[in-house]
Amino acid sequence: MSEQKSATNMKIFSLNGNEPLAKKIAEVCGKELGKCEVKHFSDGEIAINIEETVRGCDVYLVQSTNEPVNNHYMELLIMIDAMKRASAKTVNVVLPYYGYARQDRTAKPHEPITAKLVANLLTDAGATRVLTLDLHTVQVQGFFDIPVDNLFTMPLFAHYYRKRGMVGEDYVVVSPKNSGVQRARSLAEYLDSTIAIVDQAEEGDPDSGYVIGDVEGRFCIMVDDILNTGEVFSKAAKTLKKAGAKEVVACASHGLLSPPAKEMLDNAAIADICITDSVLTDESRHPENLSIVSCAELMGEAVKRTHENVSVSPLFTVEKKDFD
Template identity: 40%
Template sequence: MSGSNIAVFSGSSNRTIANEICQELGIAPGKINLRKFSDGEIAVKIEENVRGRDVFVIQSTSAPANDNLMELLLIMDALRRASAKSISVVVPYYGYGRQDRKAEPRVPISARVVADLIETLGPTRVIVMDLHADQIQGFFKVPVDNLHFNPVLVEYILSKKFDDLVIVSPDSGGAERARSFGKKVNATLAIIDKRRPKANVSEVMNVIGEIEGKNCILLDDMIDTAGTICKAADALLKNGAKSVYCAATHGVLSGEAIDRLNSTPFTEVVLSNTIEIPESKKITKLKTLSVAPLFAAAIQRISTNQSVSDLFI
């Protein structure tokens, strides 16, 4: 995109994917200085002219979520005050996305609060990937493009040439996602049904569907502490699964997640790179697939007023 009037700036949360996106677009990352004062306050300075330019800001609001969110807001404000023509926000992983409704009395809807904060800084549009809850798109008044990991993951799974493949949802809530994905890779569907028989008794994981002697892929939108996904894998193996893989868009990997994944006999754990995974967490069975080409395609189409609809398939 040489000679284009766009600029891409990155926060500090995921510079790897930002650099890959810029490589796909054929442009250099925007020059920005990010630092912290001794008291922890974040300082931002845009170090090139953005007046009249269409600017894209890339920042996952992953851990440390509060710092990364604040940094994003300050970058947006700096660009707005520097007279950028438009500011599009690219948030590969939308932090606070699981707090999308009032699950109990007297609690906030934090996903809406984050949307309000971002919208206060005047973005033209927001680009995300696999929101935990689709209704978060409605928390914004500006357009929200919710891209999906599926196209990249489908290509990878088909390249493995599995026989007797089953896509497994770790809970009933993800059944439709698993069913839709299964159709794309010629697989059948199974669901893990978690039930607590009675009070003070451990949860029992029942497998709904035929998985004996088959290759199973547990599909979810994210892996956080990995407790549920590892218990689901154990249940599949106890019920005769030939092999168990795990695939998720967002690798939050908090708490004891890495130890749990290591001790569970997954053949492979497949994640996207929406969250930058530190070297200390890159275990042997972990496979990372880049979604930078998808984001780059969205940016290119938006900047040239083309449709992005087929990127959602």
């Protein structure tokens, strides 16, 4: 693809979900954010005005759909419609965090599959492609009838821990719940470590959890996709310490940090917590021992590759030699 097309046919816009990350993604692509206005009226209605031409352009809309999730989704849907009506060539949705992804199945009778509903809404609004980060379950990609690229955060966390020398047999990567084993295995491969699983305590009996695997006298790295209230990490850390773990740290792809996350994590037996900047939260909600790694380079490179019709596959995995 020619440099001329890259310079003139690609435009990146941000909504209110995570503008700081959108700016970083635009910088990686060598662009400035497009000009638009997003207004919320007193009755809750949303109005959007695109303040520059997008006719014939490949447009990339960056919107993280964290709290307030419904407002952020409505902003995105309205913006997609605005772009289609303004004759954009393609409308590519960049979702660092896909809200409602946890509602991906009917767990009880008469429950909705809201992750599928959201996929339908985005597609029907006019999105032509979706780029997202660490979906709660990869099967959510199948809810879409348009291309979906789901990037993974494990290489980012592998960089973070390998730079600190946290590799080898003294370290154990732990899934704090049964459903996250694949994520733990992926990070463990990068760190040349083994894995363990915390079988969570039964409701009403906080001391009934136990560890599957050997953690005694070893450093534990818990890994999850979503850090919400911190309860899962807090309980799992307690169980690991009870099983003889020397020290416990944790990482999560999306740091929602919903109250009472700060209080719970500040009081938990966790020495360090690492998240990405996929979600924008107020610093007043950050635990004292929080570290943040940016996903902007990863997502920005994916946007560039998409625009240039180059394979995104190399971004899904990283060779261990590339960390050194």
